[in-house]
Amino acid sequence: MNAEILSVGTELLLGHTVNTDTTIVARELSTIGVNVLYCATVGDNPARLEEAVRQALSRSDILVTTGGLGPTGDDLTKETVAAAAGKKLVLHEESLRRIEEYFKGRLWGESQKKQAWLPEGCTVLPNDVGTAPGCVFETETGKIVVMLPGPPSELTPMLTRYAIPCLASREQAVIVSENIHVFGMGEGAVAELIDDLMQGANPTAATYAKDNEMFVRVTARAESEEKARKMMAPLSAEIRERIGSYVYATDCESLEELAVQELLKAGKTLATAESCTGGLLSKRITDVSGASQVFEMGAVTYANRIKEQVLGVSHETLEAHGAVSPETAREMAQGIRRAAGSDLGVGITGIAGPGGGTPEKPVGLVYIALSDGEHTWVRKMMPGSAGRPRSRSWQRNAAASHALDMVRRYLQGIGGLEDAGLKR
């Protein structure tokens, strides 16, 4: 079946809210074999909304709306969609009780009750974290309409717990994909390597850029997940083979997820000393739930004084080579390892920009060191292609990713620790 996602909200058209709802809904629909062919966004305007609903119902089997279910005057989705689909709204007693319970002991207005009015005959989707319920109903022409709230924190649980199981029971085919994650090689370089493998129709392979990484998605459509996986396996293996050790994982969320997994597996601990990345590396590591078992300590040492005091970087090194140098990175990694009593230590120092660059040490120059007590490896990260400076946040993210890549290469024992080797 084909679906269309329609987001409602003037804030989306003004460009002050990123529409992540569409992404979340599209991803979940693809897991149950529903093809999304169109996404659209309209403002809180009944006429344009109604027109968009009519168009969607004329060309798609499923219409999923996001947003506009709340209590305020510009929350018009339910009324408008129900009218366009020829349905009346009726009061849903259980939803009213849920809303009353949500506001127990607090001041609340009549307008909140509006949220309990839903299209007659619909399946109600409970809102576990907010007040506005969603719903699923079928139109007279056999089209399915799903209405979800706008805030992603409410939409996501309603979608995955209630809407997707409800839709899945109607679907036959399954779309399965896996993502082959690559760090250190650009999308263009990978696309050239696997160009001939990207021509198939089922399974398919496609390349995607992602921050300072890229990934290859392999997708198959079949009547069962098992069959789909069997179709994908040889293609996926050939792709991994060609890209080699730049592939860091398949279907792993991120480099930090992998690094934490590998540390847990090896029973090793890590500590980090960051200058230009300012805590981003430790933040990314501790984004992974359970990181506390392997992450001993992070230090953000901007000032040279602190580098000496906390990490024991020698005054002579800082004087002779400067704070942004392989020597300082090396001593930072060794110093934090000693200070934290961890198995591994990482040191990052560089110039994230936009200010602070010089001809000898331009914005984008970063040194990343990893020490295990016996050896210390240093990777050098240079400014982007053709010397073009990238944004501060890009630089910082790339430097943290290099550190994580060094950690996983160390733990996987595959070498390449010092080779920045960004192939673009």
Added chain:
Amino acid sequence: MNAEILSVGTELLLGHTVNTDTTIVARELSTIGVNVLYCATVGDNPARLEEAVRQALSRSDILVTTGGLGPTGDDLTKETVAAAAGKKLVLHEESLRRIEEYFKGRLWGESQKKQAWLPEGCTVLPNDVGTAPGCVFETETGKIVVMLPGPPSELTPMLTRYAIPCLASREQAVIVSENIHVFGMGEGAVAELIDDLMQGANPTAATYAKDNEMFVRVTARAESEEKARKMMAPLSAEIRERIGSYVYATDCESLEELAVQELLKAGKTLATAESCTGGLLSKRITDVSGASQVFEMGAVTYANRIKEQVLGVSHETLEAHGAVSPETAREMAQGIRRAAGSDLGVGITGIAGPGGGTPEKPVGLVYIALSDGEHTWVRKMMPGSAGRPRSRSWQRNAAASHALDMVRRYLQGIGGLEDAGLKR
């Protein structure tokens, strides 16, 4: 004039890439008085793309496309849009030279040259960070078409440097908005406070939720920026008055931006000790370019051993009250201030979840302390409404925001340091 944004790319329909292009384009268009009425997304499918182009050209004055300008086979936007608008593609010599220069000394293929073919008679928009140029042209029916590349890092400079100035020269009216940023009061509570002020047509006021903050946008449309600002001023002042000290700034990017500004103004320095936030606070502070002047040191101290060793938190405190306690937060703030030799110290300790909660110390319980050497204030953050746990990343962000709010309240001398006072 009205505009429609059309994003092209199957990856958007599969839900693996968030469509930030739409947000960026919509925001920039609004600054020059162009109203965006529709956004749409289609895959790399010529027939559906052509249909979407025809519909857009029939109902909007301006069509902006994003994506599909690259060298690969599924980059079809230019051919399809040009055909739908009745234009031929011709080779643009200067763009070809730019592409050749970009690849100088590297291997590149014939397919890259495809990017230099552009609709005849168009204005070419240079790509300062990549290979695919964009363009602006007018159709025979007087509609304006703008084509931009998909990667946000390429789209943004092309849009702001070339496309917007080109469109602005055709526009008369200006839309000016300002955002009044609020921390510590929820969108619902603010909406109730200013309900009567949100009814106007020009200027308008509207509330927006943003992570764990909210903001009020005041917008006016007039023939000059000066006139628009004059229209907004009284409304904006009344809104700020009603919300009081929960307003932290107007048109300031973020709490961290404001905290760094206030530290610079006061000539004070800061150091942070983080447990559950894992470096997120120092990351957010150092996101602000120039933070190095006020940020002395950050320590991420997960293990109790490190809390004692690096911060001097007493063993007795940890034994008697536990790592997640007001006492530990207090000693962390005092300890990092001492260790770094800074004017202010922040300590954060809590349970970010999803694991690790107990009935006495549930997920979401976080203590945030600020010390200036003389006094130490501790704020307590409790789990969300009705005891519902929020996500790990929500918890961590909220805790870091509370710390920044305490810093700015301290420096602004307005009190309320210990009052978590989340009003929702």
